Amino acid sequence: xxxxxxxxxxxxxxxxxxxxxxxxxxxxxxxxxxxxxxxxxxxxxxxxxxxxxxxxxxxxxxxxxxxxxxxxxxxxxxxxxxxxxxxxxxxxxxxxxxxxxxxxxxxxxxxxxxxxxxxxxxxxxxxxxxxxxxxxxxxxxxxxxxxxxxxxxxxxxxxxxxxxxxxxxxxxxxxxxxxxxxxxxxxxxxxxxxxxxxxxxxxxxxxxxxxxxxxxxxxxxxxxxxxxxxxxxxxxxxxxxxxxxxxxxxxxxxxxxxxxxxxxxxxxxxxxxxxxxxxxxxxxxxxxxxxxxxxxxxxxxxxxxxxxxxxxxxxxxxxxxxxxxxxxxxxxxxxxxxxxxxxxxxxxxxxxxxxxxxxxxxxxxxxxxxxxxxxxxxxxxxxxxxxxxxxxxxxxxxxxxxxxxxxxxxxxxxxx
Numbered sequence: 001x002x003x004x005x006x007x008x009x010x011x012x013x014x015x016x017x018x019x020x021x022x023x024x025x026x027x028x029x030x031x032x033x034x035x036x037x038x039x040x041x042x043x044x045x046x047x048x049x050x051x052x053x054x055x056x057x058x059x060x061x062x063x064x065x066x067x068x069x070x071x072x073x074x075x076x077x078x079x080x081x082x083x084x085x086x087x088x089x090x091x092x093x094x095x096x097x098x099x100x101x102x103x104x105x106x107x108x109x110x111x112x113x114x115x116x117x118x119x120x121x122x123x124x125x126x127x128x129x130x131x132x133x134x135x136x137x138x139x140x141x142x143x144x145x146x147x148x149x150x151x152x153x154x155x156x157x158x159x160x161x162x163x164x165x166x167x168x169x170x171x172x173x174x175x176x177x178x179x180x181x182x183x184x185x186x187x188x189x190x191x192x193x194x195x196x197x198x199x200x201x202x203x204x205x206x207x208x209x210x211x212x213x214x215x216x217x218x219x220x221x222x223x224x225x226x227x228x229x230x231x232x233x234x235x236x237x238x239x240x241x242x243x244x245x246x247x248x249x250x251x252x253x254x255x256x257x258x259x260x261x262x263x264x265x266x267x268x269x270x271x272x273x274x275x276x277x278x279x280x281x282x283x284x285x286x287x288x289x290x291x292x293x294x295x296x297x298x299x300x301x302x303x304x305x306x307x308x309x310x311x312x313x314x315x316x317x318x319x320x321x322x323x324x325x326x327x328x329x330x331x332x333x334x335x336x337x338x339x340x341x342x343x344x345x346x347x348x349x350x351x352x353x354x355x356x357x358x359x360x361x362x363x364x365x366x367x368x369x370x371x372x373x374x375x376x377x378x379x380x381x382x383x384x385x386x387x388x389x390x391x392x393x394x395x396x397x398x399x400x401x402x403x404x405x406x407x408x409x410x411x412x413x414x415x416x
Contacts, residue, residue: 005261019372031317035396039064050248060093080138145174173280189358191314255292275305275338
């Protein structure tokens, strides 16, 4: 059982504006704590509605320690359940996409309909009541073609995220898309190091030369007046197309549309679109990038020609599985309108570079000489936001579980 008093003491040790104590990146007990206190109590982006186009389509994945399955019902409604048989707990659906008329446990063939009701269980006692053994539901919400689940009995408030983000993403018409490619990458680093790396571009100019062609990693070098001029011109151009730019944010999410480097239209190796068919109501497709991010695990970019999704799932104290998905227009034909190598090359390279950085970070953090250093208020503002959010979430869980006052934590920083 996790020693909550120890975690409270470690939270108290963290200096405001600084990285976490080493134990938060290495300790097996804190990994187990993170699974329950963070991943099981947060909204998790699992994918796109386009991945489940018809009744019987399922998307199964593991969140923390818990297998989950999302199902498209015969009524067209998406539902999520704990992917665990009500008999002896076996995982029912293997992780990944499938289509099936029922959810059948491979162990003893207990069968559930697409609404989670138990419809077959052979050789049970005469007084056995199937109605008492339906699959346990998981909270599910959607926003403009994206899917989110939360395992908690009382999930964090979602409506603000939906209401502010939906008008920004809706013009991309993700429901008319298809996943052109998906890949997973095992990173030998704690999930928080993976996400801290994903929340900043302090490292990008040197470590991501390909991404730097299109992604505005050097825009901070402009004067305030120059930055404002670029932003105002972009906002005006987007307003003419009816595309809100934001930014908007809440305690666990943020979203905003921003311009790419001058002369580029997409996040690709050369800055040119890699899919000839644009997505949604986007005119020429030269609409910058709509980035949105969720704590604790994800970020995504919606461009004129494709959508990219990044998700980090902890699997061990020093191991994280990163899943990446690329969504394109359903009308786009592979080999004609796009090729998978060109679609994926930039983010594949970036993810491999980031894996090397996170794993190197993990090796250094293990050192007995590691002392948490300060974040850059400018270059690492989103890292600071992430770590402050983590401390607040962890402190709340400790307080609720212990029935006492919460750990002393810094107020979350606002995104720059």
